[in-house]
Amino acid sequence: MKQFRDGMHGFCRCSQVHFSSLVMQFEGELLMKEYVKMMTDMIVLCATLAISLSFWIISLTASTYYGNLQPVSPLRWLFSVLVPLMLTVRAVKRKSLDHTGALGAMLVGFILTMANLSFFSSLLAFFVTSSKLTRWKGEVKKRIDAEYKEGGQRNWVQVFCNGGVPTELALLYMIETGPGEMPVDFGKQYTATWMCLSLLGALACSTGDTWASEVGPILSKRPPRLVTSWKEVPAGTNGGVTPVGLAASLLGGMTVGVAYFITQLLFVRDLNLAAPQWPIIVYGAVAGLVGSLLDSLLGATMQYSGYDESLGKVVNYESSTSKRICGKPILDNNAVNLFSSILIALVLPGVAWGFWPQQ
16 A cells, blocks of 8 residues: 555656646747747847838938939838837737738838828728728627638738738839829829829728628628629628628728828828819728729629538638539639729729819
8 A cells, every 4th residue: 555655656746747847848938939929020120120221211312313302301211110010019919910911011001101191091091990890790790701810810911912002002102203292183293193092092992892891791781782683692792782881881981081181181281272182082982982892793703602501601612511602713802802902093093083173
Protein backbone atom coordinates (compact mmCIF):
# COMPACT_ATOMS: atom_id res chain seq x y z
CA MET A 1 0.00 0.00 0.00
CA LYS A 2 2.86 2.35 0.88
CA GLN A 3 4.50 1.61 -2.46
CA PHE A 4 1.22 2.39 -4.22
CA ARG A 5 0.94 5.76 -2.41
CA ASP A 6 4.57 6.56 -3.17
CA GLY A 7 3.96 5.70 -6.80
CA MET A 8 0.88 7.88 -6.93
CA HIS A 9 2.76 10.77 -5.32
CA GLY A 10 5.54 10.35 -7.85
CA PHE A 11 3.05 10.21 -10.67
CA CYS A 12 1.34 13.38 -9.42
CA ARG A 13 4.70 15.17 -9.11
CA CYS A 14 5.62 14.13 -12.64
CA SER A 15 2.21 15.27 -13.89
CA GLN A 16 2.59 18.62 -12.13
CA VAL A 17 6.07 19.09 -13.58
CA HIS A 18 4.80 18.15 -17.04
CA PHE A 19 1.79 20.48 -16.70
CA SER A 20 4.02 23.31 -15.48
CA SER A 21 6.34 22.82 -18.44
CA LEU A 22 3.37 22.92 -20.83
CA VAL A 23 2.13 26.13 -19.20
CA MET A 24 5.58 27.69 -19.48
CA GLN A 25 5.85 26.58 -23.08
CA PHE A 26 2.42 28.05 -23.87
CA GLU A 27 3.30 31.34 -22.15
CA GLY A 28 6.57 31.42 -24.06
CA GLU A 29 4.74 30.98 -27.36
CA LEU A 30 2.33 33.78 -26.44
CA LEU A 31 5.22 36.09 -25.57
CA MET A 32 6.93 35.20 -28.83
CA LYS A 33 3.75 35.95 -30.81
CA GLU A 34 3.35 39.27 -29.03
CA TYR A 35 7.00 40.11 -29.72
CA VAL A 36 6.65 39.22 -33.41
CA LYS A 37 3.45 41.26 -33.66
CA MET A 38 5.12 44.26 -31.99
CA MET A 39 8.13 44.02 -34.31
CA THR A 40 5.84 43.68 -37.33
CA ASP A 41 3.91 46.79 -36.30
CA MET A 42 7.17 48.70 -35.84
CA ILE A 43 8.39 47.62 -39.28
CA VAL A 44 5.08 48.62 -40.87
CA LEU A 45 5.19 52.00 -39.13
CA CYS A 46 8.78 52.64 -40.25
CA ALA A 47 7.95 51.54 -43.80
CA THR A 48 4.90 53.80 -43.88
CA LEU A 49 6.93 56.76 -42.69
CA ALA A 50 9.67 56.02 -45.22
CA ILE A 51 7.25 55.70 -48.15
CA SER A 52 5.30 58.79 -47.18
CA LEU A 53 8.51 60.77 -46.68
CA SER A 54 9.62 59.74 -50.17
CA PHE A 55 6.34 61.11 -51.56
CA TRP A 56 7.07 64.41 -49.84
CA ILE A 57 10.63 64.57 -51.22
CA ILE A 58 9.40 63.73 -54.74
CA SER A 59 6.77 66.47 -54.44
CA LEU A 60 9.36 69.04 -53.36
CA THR A 61 11.71 68.00 -56.17
CA ALA A 62 8.93 68.15 -58.79
CA SER A 63 7.72 71.54 -57.61
CA THR A 64 11.30 72.89 -57.75
CA TYR A 65 12.00 71.42 -61.19
CA TYR A 66 8.74 72.27 -62.95
CA GLY A 67 7.83 75.36 -60.96
CA ASN A 68 4.08 74.93 -61.50
CA LEU A 69 3.22 72.57 -58.65
CA GLN A 70 2.76 73.55 -55.02
CA PRO A 71 5.02 71.59 -52.66
CA VAL A 72 3.42 69.54 -49.91
CA SER A 73 3.60 71.28 -46.55
CA PRO A 74 5.08 69.36 -43.57
CA LEU A 75 1.75 69.69 -41.73
CA ARG A 76 -0.17 68.11 -44.62
CA TRP A 77 2.37 65.32 -44.88
CA LEU A 78 2.17 64.62 -41.15
CA PHE A 79 -1.65 64.65 -41.21
CA SER A 80 -1.66 62.27 -44.19
CA VAL A 81 0.50 59.79 -42.27
CA LEU A 82 -0.84 59.94 -38.73
CA VAL A 83 -4.61 60.12 -39.29
CA PRO A 84 -4.87 57.06 -41.62
CA LEU A 85 -2.51 55.20 -39.29
CA MET A 86 -4.65 55.88 -36.21
CA LEU A 87 -7.84 54.96 -38.06
CA THR A 88 -6.46 51.65 -39.33
CA VAL A 89 -5.10 50.69 -35.91
CA ARG A 90 -8.55 51.32 -34.43
CA ALA A 91 -10.15 49.35 -37.27
CA VAL A 92 -7.92 46.33 -36.59
CA LYS A 93 -8.84 46.40 -32.90
CA ARG A 94 -12.53 46.50 -33.79
CA LYS A 95 -12.09 43.68 -36.34
CA SER A 96 -13.15 45.85 -39.26
CA LEU A 97 -9.82 45.04 -40.98
CA ASP A 98 -7.34 42.22 -40.74
CA HIS A 99 -3.60 42.97 -40.82
CA THR A 100 -3.33 42.75 -44.60
CA GLY A 101 -6.39 44.97 -44.96
CA ALA A 102 -4.82 47.47 -42.56
CA LEU A 103 -1.70 47.76 -44.73
CA GLY A 104 -3.82 48.36 -47.82
CA ALA A 105 -6.06 50.84 -46.00
CA MET A 106 -3.06 52.84 -44.76
CA LEU A 107 -1.72 53.16 -48.31
CA VAL A 108 -5.13 54.14 -49.72
CA GLY A 109 -5.76 56.59 -46.87
CA PHE A 110 -2.33 58.18 -47.19
CA ILE A 111 -2.58 58.79 -50.95
CA LEU A 112 -6.15 60.14 -50.86
CA THR A 113 -5.41 62.41 -47.89
CA MET A 114 -2.23 63.72 -49.47
CA ALA A 115 -4.03 64.44 -52.75
CA ASN A 116 -7.16 66.22 -51.51
CA LEU A 117 -8.89 66.53 -48.15
CA SER A 118 -12.25 66.14 -49.89
CA PHE A 119 -11.06 62.73 -51.08
CA PHE A 120 -10.14 61.85 -47.50
CA SER A 121 -13.50 62.92 -46.06
CA SER A 122 -15.34 60.87 -48.71
CA LEU A 123 -13.20 57.83 -47.94
CA LEU A 124 -13.77 58.35 -44.21
CA ALA A 125 -17.55 58.55 -44.72
CA PHE A 126 -17.47 55.30 -46.69
CA PHE A 127 -15.27 53.43 -44.24
CA VAL A 128 -16.90 54.54 -40.97
CA THR A 129 -20.50 54.05 -42.08
CA SER A 130 -19.80 50.74 -43.83
CA SER A 131 -17.95 49.34 -40.81
CA LYS A 132 -20.73 50.31 -38.41
CA LEU A 133 -23.45 48.91 -40.67
CA THR A 134 -21.51 45.65 -41.12
CA ARG A 135 -21.48 45.11 -37.34
CA TRP A 136 -25.13 46.19 -36.98
CA LYS A 137 -27.50 43.24 -36.32
CA GLY A 138 -24.63 40.80 -36.77
CA GLU A 139 -26.52 37.94 -35.12
CA VAL A 140 -29.29 38.25 -37.73
CA LYS A 141 -26.84 38.42 -40.64
CA LYS A 142 -25.13 35.22 -39.50
CA ARG A 143 -28.39 33.36 -40.10
CA ILE A 144 -28.63 34.76 -43.63
CA ASP A 145 -25.06 35.00 -44.92
CA ALA A 146 -22.91 31.86 -44.91
CA GLU A 147 -19.73 33.98 -45.28
CA TYR A 148 -20.49 36.60 -42.61
CA LYS A 149 -17.50 37.62 -40.46
CA GLU A 150 -17.72 39.47 -37.17
CA GLY A 151 -16.94 43.15 -37.75
CA GLY A 152 -16.40 42.59 -41.46
CA GLN A 153 -12.71 41.65 -41.26
CA ARG A 154 -11.88 43.15 -44.69
CA ASN A 155 -8.60 41.91 -46.17
CA TRP A 156 -6.27 43.55 -48.68
CA VAL A 157 -8.23 42.18 -51.65
CA GLN A 158 -11.46 43.80 -50.45
CA VAL A 159 -9.61 47.05 -49.69
CA PHE A 160 -8.10 47.02 -53.18
CA CYS A 161 -11.44 46.32 -54.89
CA ASN A 162 -13.10 49.23 -53.06
CA GLY A 163 -10.14 51.61 -52.83
CA GLY A 164 -7.93 50.70 -55.80
CA VAL A 165 -9.78 52.85 -58.35
CA PRO A 166 -9.91 55.93 -56.05
CA THR A 167 -6.21 55.51 -55.27
CA GLU A 168 -5.23 55.46 -58.93
CA LEU A 169 -7.43 58.49 -59.61
CA ALA A 170 -5.88 60.35 -56.67
CA LEU A 171 -2.39 59.70 -58.06
CA LEU A 172 -3.47 60.96 -61.50
CA TYR A 173 -5.01 64.00 -59.83
CA MET A 174 -1.71 64.83 -58.09
CA ILE A 175 0.15 64.47 -61.39
CA GLU A 176 -2.35 66.80 -63.07
CA THR A 177 -2.73 69.55 -60.45
CA GLY A 178 -0.51 68.67 -57.50
CA PRO A 179 -1.78 68.02 -53.94
CA GLY A 180 -4.48 70.39 -52.75
CA GLU A 181 -8.16 71.18 -52.83
CA MET A 182 -9.96 72.70 -55.81
CA PRO A 183 -13.56 73.46 -56.81
CA VAL A 184 -15.45 71.06 -59.06
CA ASP A 185 -15.74 73.14 -62.23
CA PHE A 186 -15.73 71.68 -65.75
CA GLY A 187 -15.25 75.14 -67.28
CA LYS A 188 -11.97 75.96 -65.50
CA GLN A 189 -10.46 72.57 -64.59
CA TYR A 190 -11.99 70.03 -66.94
CA THR A 191 -9.56 67.11 -66.51
CA ALA A 192 -9.09 67.52 -62.74
CA THR A 193 -12.87 67.89 -62.25
CA TRP A 194 -13.42 64.68 -64.21
CA MET A 195 -10.97 62.88 -61.89
CA CYS A 196 -12.64 64.31 -58.78
CA LEU A 197 -16.08 63.17 -59.87
CA SER A 198 -14.73 59.77 -60.96
CA LEU A 199 -13.21 59.24 -57.53
CA LEU A 200 -16.34 60.45 -55.75
CA GLY A 201 -18.48 58.20 -57.95
CA ALA A 202 -16.37 55.13 -57.21
CA LEU A 203 -16.57 55.71 -53.44
CA ALA A 204 -20.29 56.49 -53.60
CA CYS A 205 -20.85 53.30 -55.62
CA SER A 206 -19.06 51.19 -52.99
CA THR A 207 -20.92 52.94 -50.17
CA GLY A 208 -24.32 52.55 -51.81
CA ASP A 209 -23.77 48.85 -52.46
CA THR A 210 -22.58 48.25 -48.88
CA TRP A 211 -25.52 50.14 -47.36
CA ALA A 212 -27.97 48.20 -49.53
CA SER A 213 -26.38 44.85 -48.62
CA GLU A 214 -26.27 45.57 -44.89
CA VAL A 215 -29.60 47.37 -44.42
CA GLY A 216 -31.90 45.80 -47.03
CA PRO A 217 -32.02 42.20 -45.72
CA ILE A 218 -32.59 43.38 -42.15
CA LEU A 219 -35.28 46.02 -42.55
CA SER A 220 -37.13 44.66 -45.58
CA LYS A 221 -40.41 42.98 -44.67
CA ARG A 222 -40.67 41.23 -48.03
CA PRO A 223 -38.21 38.92 -49.81
CA PRO A 224 -35.92 40.59 -52.36
CA ARG A 225 -36.63 40.39 -56.08
CA LEU A 226 -34.04 39.41 -58.67
CA VAL A 227 -33.10 42.49 -60.67
CA THR A 228 -33.10 40.60 -64.00
CA SER A 229 -36.45 38.78 -63.73
CA TRP A 230 -38.18 40.49 -60.78
CA LYS A 231 -38.95 37.09 -59.21
CA GLU A 232 -38.81 36.70 -55.43
CA VAL A 233 -35.57 35.11 -54.20
CA PRO A 234 -34.21 34.22 -50.72
CA ALA A 235 -32.46 36.93 -48.72
CA GLY A 236 -28.75 36.99 -49.49
CA THR A 237 -29.13 36.16 -53.19
CA ASN A 238 -26.70 38.05 -55.43
CA GLY A 239 -28.72 40.42 -57.59
CA GLY A 240 -31.66 40.60 -55.20
CA VAL A 241 -33.01 44.11 -54.55
CA THR A 242 -35.61 45.60 -52.23
CA PRO A 243 -37.12 49.10 -51.99
CA VAL A 244 -35.43 49.52 -48.61
CA GLY A 245 -32.07 48.48 -50.04
CA LEU A 246 -32.37 50.86 -52.99
CA ALA A 247 -33.28 53.72 -50.66
CA ALA A 248 -30.30 52.82 -48.47
CA SER A 249 -27.95 52.85 -51.48
CA LEU A 250 -29.16 56.33 -52.45
CA LEU A 251 -28.66 57.60 -48.87
CA GLY A 252 -25.23 55.97 -48.68
CA GLY A 253 -24.05 57.69 -51.85
CA MET A 254 -25.56 60.95 -50.65
CA THR A 255 -23.63 60.66 -47.36
CA VAL A 256 -20.35 60.47 -49.28
CA GLY A 257 -21.44 63.42 -51.42
CA VAL A 258 -22.31 65.48 -48.33
CA ALA A 259 -18.89 64.72 -46.81
CA TYR A 260 -17.17 65.88 -50.01
CA PHE A 261 -19.36 69.00 -50.24
CA ILE A 262 -18.77 70.09 -46.62
CA THR A 263 -15.01 69.69 -47.04
CA GLN A 264 -15.19 71.86 -50.16
CA LEU A 265 -16.92 74.59 -48.17
CA LEU A 266 -14.31 74.42 -45.40
CA PHE A 267 -11.06 74.21 -47.36
CA VAL A 268 -11.52 75.51 -50.93
CA ARG A 269 -10.87 79.20 -51.45
CA ASP A 270 -12.71 81.47 -53.87
CA LEU A 271 -15.72 79.19 -54.24
CA ASN A 272 -17.75 82.25 -55.22
CA LEU A 273 -15.74 82.42 -58.45
CA ALA A 274 -16.39 78.78 -59.35
CA ALA A 275 -19.40 76.79 -60.49
CA PRO A 276 -21.96 75.79 -57.80
CA GLN A 277 -20.79 72.88 -55.64
CA TRP A 278 -24.17 71.65 -54.31
CA PRO A 279 -24.63 69.23 -57.27
CA ILE A 280 -21.90 67.13 -55.64
CA ILE A 281 -24.52 65.87 -53.16
CA VAL A 282 -26.93 64.91 -55.95
CA TYR A 283 -24.09 63.30 -57.90
CA GLY A 284 -23.11 61.17 -54.88
CA ALA A 285 -26.70 60.01 -54.39
CA VAL A 286 -27.08 59.06 -58.07
CA ALA A 287 -23.71 57.24 -58.04
CA GLY A 288 -24.77 55.27 -54.96
CA LEU A 289 -28.10 54.20 -56.45
CA VAL A 290 -26.87 53.46 -59.98
CA GLY A 291 -23.77 51.72 -58.64
CA SER A 292 -25.89 49.49 -56.43
CA LEU A 293 -28.15 48.56 -59.34
CA LEU A 294 -25.14 47.87 -61.56
CA ASP A 295 -23.60 45.72 -58.84
CA SER A 296 -26.88 43.79 -58.53
CA LEU A 297 -27.05 43.27 -62.30
CA LEU A 298 -23.50 41.89 -62.42
CA GLY A 299 -24.17 39.76 -59.34
CA ALA A 300 -27.34 38.26 -60.83
CA THR A 301 -25.64 37.28 -64.09
CA MET A 302 -21.94 36.65 -63.36
CA GLN A 303 -21.97 35.51 -59.72
CA TYR A 304 -23.36 32.13 -58.69
CA SER A 305 -26.12 31.98 -56.08
CA GLY A 306 -27.54 28.72 -54.78
CA TYR A 307 -29.61 27.62 -51.80
CA ASP A 308 -27.88 25.02 -49.64
CA GLU A 309 -30.49 22.80 -47.96
CA SER A 310 -27.99 21.48 -45.40
CA LEU A 311 -27.13 25.01 -44.20
CA GLY A 312 -30.47 26.66 -44.84
CA LYS A 313 -28.64 29.61 -46.40
CA VAL A 314 -27.74 31.10 -49.78
CA VAL A 315 -24.18 30.21 -50.83
CA ASN A 316 -21.88 31.51 -53.58
CA TYR A 317 -20.43 28.13 -54.61
CA GLU A 318 -21.74 25.06 -56.38
CA SER A 319 -22.07 21.84 -54.37
CA SER A 320 -24.07 18.62 -54.28
CA THR A 321 -26.37 20.05 -51.60
CA SER A 322 -27.02 23.45 -53.23
CA LYS A 323 -29.74 24.29 -55.73
CA ARG A 324 -28.97 27.03 -58.26
CA ILE A 325 -30.97 30.24 -58.00
CA CYS A 326 -29.25 32.46 -60.56
CA GLY A 327 -25.93 33.51 -62.07
CA LYS A 328 -22.83 31.71 -63.27
CA PRO A 329 -19.56 31.20 -61.33
CA ILE A 330 -17.57 33.76 -63.34
CA LEU A 331 -16.88 36.52 -60.80
CA ASP A 332 -16.77 36.65 -57.02
CA ASN A 333 -18.14 39.46 -54.87
CA ASN A 334 -14.86 41.38 -54.84
CA ALA A 335 -14.59 41.35 -58.63
CA VAL A 336 -18.21 42.50 -58.97
CA ASN A 337 -17.50 45.43 -56.63
CA LEU A 338 -14.36 46.34 -58.60
CA PHE A 339 -16.05 46.28 -62.00
CA SER A 340 -19.02 48.28 -60.72
CA SER A 341 -16.79 51.05 -59.34
CA ILE A 342 -14.74 51.14 -62.57
CA LEU A 343 -17.82 51.51 -64.75
CA ILE A 344 -19.29 54.24 -62.54
CA ALA A 345 -15.94 56.09 -62.49
CA LEU A 346 -15.69 55.94 -66.30
CA VAL A 347 -19.26 56.75 -67.33
CA LEU A 348 -20.95 58.94 -64.71
CA PRO A 349 -18.66 62.04 -64.93
CA GLY A 350 -19.48 62.28 -68.65
CA VAL A 351 -23.19 62.24 -67.84
CA ALA A 352 -22.66 64.86 -65.10
CA TRP A 353 -20.78 67.12 -67.55
CA GLY A 354 -23.93 67.55 -69.61
CA PHE A 355 -26.02 68.62 -66.59
CA TRP A 356 -23.50 70.40 -64.35
CA PRO A 357 -24.42 74.08 -63.87
CA GLN A 358 -21.89 76.65 -65.01
CA GLN A 359 -20.87 79.81 -63.24
